[in-house]
Amino acid sequence: MNPKGYMTQMILSELEDAVGRDNVSTRETDKIVTAVDLFWIPRMWADRGQYPATADVIVRPGTTEEVAKVLVIANYYKIPVTTWGGGSGSQGGALAVTGGIILDTKRMNKVVEYDPDSMTVTVETGMNFQQLEWYANEHGHSLMHYPSSITCGTVGGFIAHNGIGVLSTRYGKIDDMCLSMEVVLPNGSIIHTLPIPKHSSGPDLNAIFLGAEGTFGVVTKATFRLFEMPEVRKFRAFLFPDLTTGIAVGREILKKMKPSIMRLYDEAETASIIKKILGVSKTGAFMNLALDGLAEVVAIEERIMIEICKKYGGMDLGPEYGEKWWDSRVTFFFPPHALDLPLMHGTMDSVATFANIEKIYWAMKHAVEDNFPDVRFIAHFSHWYEWGCIIYDRFIMEKPPADPEEALRLHNQIWYKAVRAALANGGVVNDHHGVGLKLGKLMKEQYGPTMQVLEGIKKALDPNGIMNPFKMGV
Amino acid sequence: MFSEQAVKTFMACRFCPMCRHVCPIGLTTGNEGNTPRGKGLLLNYVHTGMEFTAEMAQDMYECCLCHNCASECETGFSPPLFIREARTQAVVQDLAPPAVRALLDNLEATDNIFGLTAENVSPDLREAVGTLPETAPTLLYLGATARFKTPDIALAVIRLLQKAGVEFTVLADEPSSGAEPGDLMGFVEDVRQVAQKCAAAITASGAATLVVLDAHSARMFKQQYAEWGIALPAAVVTATDYVAGLLRDGRLSAKAAGVAATFQDDSALSRELDETETPREIIAAMGIDLKEMFLNRKRVKSGGTVLLMEYAPRLGQLAGEGRWLDAQRAGVPVLLTSTPDSFVVMRETQPETMTTTDIFVLLEQNT
Ligand SMILES: Cc1cc2nc3c(=O)[nH]c(=O)nc-3n(C[C@H](O)[C@H](O)[C@H](O)COP(=O)(O)OP(=O)(O)OC[C@H]3O[C@@H](n4cnc5c(N)ncnc54)[C@H](O)[C@@H]3O)c2cc1C
Ligand code: SF4
Numbered sequence: 001m002n003p004k005g006y007m008t009q010m011i012l013s014e015l016e017d018a019v020g021r022d023n024v025s026t027r028e029t030d031k032i033v034t035a036v037d038l039f040w041i042p043r044m045w046a047d048r049g050q051y052p053a054t055a056d057v058i059v060r061p062g063t064t065e066e067v068a069k070v071l072v073i074a075n076y077y078k079i080p081v082t083t084w085g086g087g088s089g090s091q092g093g094a095l096a097v098t099g100g101i102i103l104d105t106k107r108m109n110k111v112v113e114y115d116p117d118s119m120t121v122t123v124e125t126g127m128n129f130q131q132l133e134w135y136a137n138e139h140g141h142s143l144m145h146y147p148s149s150i151t152c153g154t155v156g157g158f159i160a161h162n163g164i165g166v167l168s169t170r171y172g173k174i175d176d177m178c179l180s181m182e183v184v185l186p187n188g189s190i191i192h193t194l195p196i197p198k199h200s201s202g203p204d205l206n207a208i209f210l211g212a213e214g215t216f217g218v219v220t221k222a223t224f225r226l227f228e229m230p231e232v233r234k235f236r237a238f239l240f241p242d243l244t245t246g247i248a249v250g251r252e253i254l255k256k257m258k259p260s261i262m263r264l265y266d267e268a269e270t271a272s273i274i275k276k277i278l279g280v281s282k283t284g285a286f287m288n289l290a291l292d293g294l295a296e297v298v299a300i301e302e303r304i305m306i307e308i309c310k311k312y313g314g315m316d317l318g319p320e321y322g323e324k325w326w327d328s329r330v331t332f333f334f335p336p337h338a339l340d341l342p343l344m345h346g347t348m349d350s351v352a353t354f355a356n357i358e359k360i361y362w363a364m365k366h367a368v369e370d371n372f373p374d375v376r377f378i379a380h381f382s383h384w385y386e387w388g389c390i391i392y393d394r395f396i397m398e399k400p401p402a403d404p405e406e407a408l409r410l411h412n413q414i415w416y417k418a419v420r421a422a423l424a425n426g427g428v429v430n431d432h433h434g435v436g437l438k439l440g441k442l443m444k445e446q447y448g449p450t451m452q453v454l455e456g457i458k459k460a461l462d463p464n465g466i467m468n469p470f471k472m473g474v
Numbered sequence: 475m476f477s478e479q480a481v482k483t484f485m486a487c488r489f490c491p492m493c494r495h496v497c498p499i500g501l502t503t504g505n506e507g508n509t510p511r512g513k514g515l516l517l518n519y520v521h522t523g524m525e526f527t528a529e530m531a532q533d534m535y536e537c538c539l540c541h542n543c544a545s546e547c548e549t550g551f552s553p554p555l556f557i558r559e560a561r562t563q564a565v566v567q568d569l570a571p572p573a574v575r576a577l578l579d580n581l582e583a584t585d586n587i588f589g590l591t592a593e594n595v596s597p598d599l600r601e602a603v604g605t606l607p608e609t610a611p612t613l614l615y616l617g618a619t620a621r622f623k624t625p626d627i628a629l630a631v632i633r634l635l636q637k638a639g640v641e642f643t644v645l646a647d648e649p650s651s652g653a654e655p656g657d658l659m660g661f662v663e664d665v666r667q668v669a670q671k672c673a674a675a676i677t678a679s680g681a682a683t684l685v686v687l688d689a690h691s692a693r694m695f696k697q698q699y700a701e702w703g704i705a706l707p708a709a710v711v712t713a714t715d716y717v718a719g720l721l722r723d724g725r726l727s728a729k730a731a732g733v734a735a736t737f738q739d740d741s742a743l744s745r746e747l748d749e750t751e752t753p754r755e756i757i758a759a760m761g762i763d764l765k766e767m768f769l770n771r772k773r774v775k776s777g778g779t780v781l782l783m784e785y786a787p788r789l790g791q792l793a794g795e796g797r798w799l800d801a802q803r804a805g806v807p808v809l810l811t812s813t814p815d816s817f818v819v820m821r822e823t824q825p826e827t828m829t830t831t832d833i834f835v836l837l838e839q840n841t
């Protein structure tokens with residue numbers, strides 16, 4: 001948008017008419033703060049005093065109707081619209097890479113309906129997830145979605161990336177928790193998925209928007225399941241001889257019960273954890289488990305769980321580690337503990353069946369360590385299903401190149417090599433951080449001809465291609 | 475331009491979204507700039523050479539210094555530190571918003587942000603202060619908000635101390651503690667001089683105990699004066715703490731107020747002065763059925779401050795309204811406050827269905 005152009009002024013007036021003058025901004029400072037999310041590249045640029053690409057205008061609608069008005073305007077003038085929630089996404093999904101409008105959802109932050117009979121809550125999607133969780137806690141309930149970024153992200157952001165929390169093995173991912181939603185399509189139509197997700201009335205439309213990263217429209221409201229607080233949450237930790245054994249234990253436990261927490265660490269991560277717990281070095285694969293529910297039921301499950309772990313040669317490390325970990329589980333994400341500049345780093349989660357998951361671990365580890373000698377690789381397996389689990393793996397480089405262009409190039413090479421290794425072994429581009437700008441290129445490699453389904457949906461819903469261009473590979 | 479600690483802090487905050495969920499301003503405006511991360515990122519750019527602009531200055535004033543971010547930060551960073559220093563820059567470089575400059579002019583002319591003088595104090599309060607002795611072992615410090623905006627609260631505290639038989643006085647021409655100028659332009663030399671003048675007046679009063687009604691001033695006396703090495707001859711105690719003590723010692727006794735109420739903690743009192751229980755003691759003494767509000771005690775969501783209301787009325791209004799949504803959910807008709815500042819911001823933004831009542835006023839009516 002040419003800031004001096006006649007049309008620019010007309011469009012700004014129309015946007016102000018839609019959402020109110022106070023909620024349309026072309027201030028430089030507002031552009032700067034929405035030009036850096038958790039993606040490493042803009043942060044690296046900011047660290048080096050460089051100025052990332054920005055939106056032309058930031059618009060903050062307060063209602064669904066206002067979102068619809070903004071999209072009608074944008075669709076008519078063919079202006080790109082990028083939805084911005086908490087800016088805590090790591091894939092550059094919320095960045096206005098082609099300028100245009102940043103649609104910040106955070107004014108839409110109310111609880112719309114609390115239904116304790118159905119154990120559901122309906123909220124506007126700009127609501128901060130921690131605020132929503134506290135609201136539910138006030139009623140003695142929980143959404144049981146506890147990502148490490150619960151204080152950072154919005155409801156819409158977690159829907160857009162199909163996020164996951166630390167209790168997911170028992171309570172599920174966002175797509176298991178979200179029952180229905182309201183979406184504003186790129187042409188401004190307000191649509192609703194069916195009030196419940198389980199039916200035989202055509203395909204579940206929620207699935208189209210869960211994980212769509214704002215490329216098919218703006219999710220404006222969502223209904224979630226509520227859970228009662230568990231009577232007890234019991235922790236237990238074990239050290240297994242190696243990763244293969246740890247995965248076998250996880251598989252076995254999932255046949256019998258669903259722990260709320262099940263985190264298995266590779267040998268590199270295990271070494272530092274065990275040093276902290278036992279004060280001595282010991283090799284193996286460390287697993288932290290928790291069981292939630294009624295005390296009586298948990299007592300039985302715990303007995304069986306311990307039996308399984310012992311059968312596989314697990315060293316019982318008791319409940320203390322898990323209890324402490326729970327209390328300090330997000331400490332790691334605060335500076336200076338969090339992985340941050342000047343390091344180069346990335347979290348490359350993938351998910352696969354039990355048949356493939358260990359292969360993926362080794363393939364990604366080799367892809368990173370064999371090709372990039374100064375780059376470390378660590379991983380754990382943190383969310384488990386009856387059929388497989390996710391790998392949460394990270395690369396860390398202490399001294400990335402000083403030249404921003406070189407740094408960007410190397411960053412992308414590491415990502416491509418590692419994710420391609422996952423794809424070649426039955427994995428997917430990403431488990432819960434999404435695709436964004438970062439991994440868009442790999443979507444076609446992952447889907448092959450199947451990609452035309454996503455492209456077809458995009459074309460049908462957004463023929464002018466205004467919604468979050470160049471994200472998610474569509 | 476910035477202190478080493480401020481640089482360390484905004485370099486930590488610039489990419490960190492971990493405390494955005496508690497910012498009462500960001501939560502209500504939905505503006506990404508109204509987050510500690512947003513402010514830290516802007517100052518990161520200034521640090522690496524970008525010009526500090528009037529827009530940035532404005533952003534630094536879109537914060538009520540409620541310290542909620544600092545208290546949620548598990549590693550102990552405190553964004554108000556760099557926000558105050560950025561405000562210093564704004565003032566020094568003549569980039570502060572006009573409304574802020576107007577308040578600074580008021581402070582210069584009248585020693586208070588309202589630009590009011592002793593004649594503007596309500597006749598009742600003037601008279602009550604006029605009857606107090608010149609010097610006494612205890613000095614009650616009211617603060618400008620109580621003197622000019624909520625004389626009823628000031629009068630209630632005066633009467634409570636009288637009922638308890640406390641030998642006390644109030645300075646007829648009470649100087650600024652430095653709290654407001656410190657919030658408007660940072661803890662600079664000019665503000666230190668304001669503080670020194672105030673300390674001198676307190677010293678001259680000969681009091682051994684300083685009871686402070688205004689929580690921002692109490693924070694100033696207890697923390698910032700100590701940091702500056704400005705000695706106060708008197709032990710500093712907040713009015714809530716002092717009155718709770720009078721109730722505990724049986725020097726005051728309350729009857730049941732017959733009210734069902736919720737309570738808005740004052741951010742300065744609960745977070746910066748670590749005082750969450752004394753207001754509740756006073757409330758309990760009146761047999762009030764207290765329905766705790768969503769986010770209370772140290773986690774209280776601020777409803778803004780009088781200072782914010784004065785230079786950014788729209789933000790002040792939004793912050794107050796944001797907090798009222800929580801207060802209304804408590805399902806009781808009365809909201810209690812424990813400081814003049816909290817009372818004003820909540821009353822100014824009060825919905826028709828509810829009333830705001832100060833705990834000293836209520837206690838005075840029920841003793
Ligand atoms: C410290 C830290 C820890 C993290 N841990 C986890 C974790 O444990 N689990 C996890 O899942 N993620 C985690 N993340 C990643 C991040 O928090 C999530 O990706 C989150 O979903 C992003 O939400 P947001 O509101 O910040 O979205 P943003 O970053 O603002 O946006 C992300 C994407 O969502 C789109 N979007 C946002 N709102 C809407 C909407 N209403 N409608 C349509 N599209 C929308 C945007 O356009 C963008 O594509 C972590 C991040 C951080 C900083
Ligand atoms: S105060 Fe702490 S939590 Fe908040 S932005 Fe700064 S480092 Fe992050």
Ligand code: SF4
Pocket residue numbers: 496497498499500508509510536537538539540541542543544553554
């Ligand atoms: S001090 Fe309060 S208002 Fe200011 S940034 Fe922190 S949380 Fe927000």
